[in-house]
Amino acid sequence: MENFYDLLKQLIRVPSVVGSEHPFFMFVKRELEELGVHVAYYDGVLVATGTKPESGYISAHADRHGLYSMGDGEFQYAAFIAKNQADLKGNSNAEKLLKNFTNRFVDEKVQAYDSRSGNYLGLGEIKDAYLCPRRNNIIFKVDGFDSLLPGTPIAFLDKLKIDDGYISAQLDNVLSVAIVIHLFALGYQGTAFFTASEEAGRSWRFLLEWFRRFNFTTEELLVLDTSPYESLEDISNLDIVLRNRDANGVFRSSLKQKIKKIVIQKGIKYHFKDAYLKNRMKANNETGSIGVTELGRLIHETKSQMQGTTLQIPTIGYHTAEETASMKSIESMITILSELYLSQGN
DSSP states (O other), X not given: OHHHHHHHHHHHHSXXXXXXXXXXXXXXXXHHHHTTOEEEEETTEEEEEOSOGGGOEEEEEOOBOEEEEEETTEEEEGGGSGGGOSSOOSOSHHHHHHTTOGGGGTTOEEEEEOTTTOOEEEEXXXXXEEEETTTTEEEEEEETOTTOOTTOEEEEOOOOEXXXXXXXXXXXTHHHHHHHHHHHHHTOOSEEEEXXXXXXXXXXXXXXXXXXXXXXXXXXXXXXXXXXXXXXXXXXXXXXXXXXXXXXXXXXXXXXXXXXXXXXXXXXXXXXXXXXXXXXXXXXXXXXXOOOOHHHHHHHHTTTSSOEEEEEEEEBSTTSTTEEEEHHHHHHHHHHHHHHHTSTTO
């Protein structure tokens, strides 16, 4: 796992604010090509293929949260800027959580970068963050960025921390990207998709366009991600997260049962997130969303012609620079992927 964590450390240092992922895509492309993997870059999606492209289809979004300069010393949360809000309706758990997070951003260090070259443009520090109801977005006050042009992306200054069996950084979803690259290094020969703008609800559109471009579909798309929980105790008793469905669709892929069989055989601790949320809402006499995923949107849009399942790592500190996951969860996900795609006969 030493090589994996070395790779993750490098990836975390490369900015990838939603809508400005190009420098990160170029870094991922180089890493994969050094492994001998063929990589093609399309609008909003980087596609990597091994020698047996149809032996697997894995997707992981490449974007992370950050800010954009809006001019005149104002900065807004990137995912909620109007130009990015293709699908944000205010009803997802992620949106509700994020809009309660304003206090967590204060005193965070951030870096501005060129959206094409990735060149470093300066360092700043967040001094205030508040929700503006008129613009339905989080507004930031940042010291150090008085002369940035409007539209300049600003990433959280991130560094991987490892402590007592846990890792911390802005893990969503650079962690899954690192796992996919690591899987190729271990011998994966299938197909992998790295999508843009998932945090703004747009990644599924880029993925669907690729499938339509080549007149192709699959029932075994595996979407990797992190999944938020409230306490360290929650994630200490859970290795990986599965789903039967999300708010948009039911996951009817045989892949779900294959994964369930592996986790039972390997003694990996798991649960189904949709059932977990329903049970919690029932116990608390609450109503709410069971969550929205890239896969659910694809299933809904294609009327179930596209199918698959999700595999997620439980984390706490969702969408902050201190998002935390257990190393055991990471090893569990790699074990599952290796059993699915690297074992004899696959």
